[in-house]
Amino acid sequence: MKQFFIRLGENPIYKKLLKEPLTYIAGAVLLAVFQIAHFSSLGSGWGVTSTFANWGAWIFEALGGDVSNWVYFSGEKAQKALESSFLADGGSIRNLGIIVGALAATLFASQFKFKKLKSLRQAVAAILGGLLMGYGARMAGGCNIGALFTGISSFSLSGWIFGAFLLAGAFIGSKLLAKYFM
Amino acid sequence: MAEFTLDCLGEACPVPLMKTEKKLNELTVGDVLIISIDHSCAMKNVPEWARKQGHNVEIEEVDDGEWEIVIEKTK
Numbered sequence: 085m086k087q088f089f090i091r092l093g094e095n096p097i098y099k100k101l102l103k104e105p106l107t108y109i110a111g112a113v114l115l116a117v118f119q120i121a122h123f124s125s126l127g128s129g130w131g132v133t134s135t136f137a138n139w140g141a142w143i144f145e146a147l148g149g150d151v152s153n154w155v156y157f158s159g160e161k162a163q164k165a166l167e168s169s170f171l172a173d174g175g176s177i178r179n180l181g182i183i184v185g186a187l188a189a190t191l192f193a194s195q196f197k198f199k200k201l202k203s204l205r206q207a208v209a210a211i212l213g214g215l216l217m218g219y220g221a222r223m224a225g226g227c228n229i230g231a232l233f234t235g236i237s238s239f240s241l242s243g244w245i246f247g248a249f250l251l252a253g254a255f256i257g258s259k260l261l262a263k264y265f266m
Numbered sequence: 267m268a269e270f271t272l273d274c275l276g277e278a279c280p281v282p283l284m285k286t287e288k289k290l291n292e293l294t295v296g297d298v299l300i301i302s303i304d305h306s307c308a309m310k311n312v313p314e315w316a317r318k319q320g321h322n323v324e325i326e327e328v329d330d331g332e333w334e335i336v337i338e339k340t341k
Contacts, residue, residue: 193306197304197329197331200275200276202275202276202277206276262284265281266281266285
């Protein structure tokens, strides 16, 4: 059995498909195909972070909080999403798919590894970065998927404006990273 | 012709690339830098950057999800 897996790991087709990263072009083409499929079958573009706000609201409500009066959740669409549940919510399933898919891909490539936290500083940087990204995504009404990728691919000017500020933010962010966290 | 190591285990993009750039600047031509990484995207962008700079690059998979990038500074 072990021999079989060692031989499989050395198989050039297996290596090419599951072990080596796709080229940027191949990734871009796949993303475009899936975006088109998403739009034509569900009638809306791909997004990731709106769902996180719903997850947050569900957790908050499960702990006894109440978000029904919050302006963010006052719209009809947001209300409907709130009343739905994890398994009935397409966005939740889609995000779960990203996580499960990423896990499957790293397992197929035999590259799974628990990474050590290097320092407290690194943990602080990661948490701070996550909070800023989440807050920014909600303020901008989307992340690099919903606002940038879906925006630009549906010929919306807002996607390009988001992109310009994304670049500016990434530039400032990497300067700060180099200054305080390296 | 000295050999240097750089431990980037547990670090995500773009930190490994930034550290490599900085470290490679300090070395002299002919020196070898061995970078340990466990972030698959660094396995793509670090060698890509180094090759573009004209250095000799080799990648070795040392364990599940762990690589060593060997860069020989050529200029």
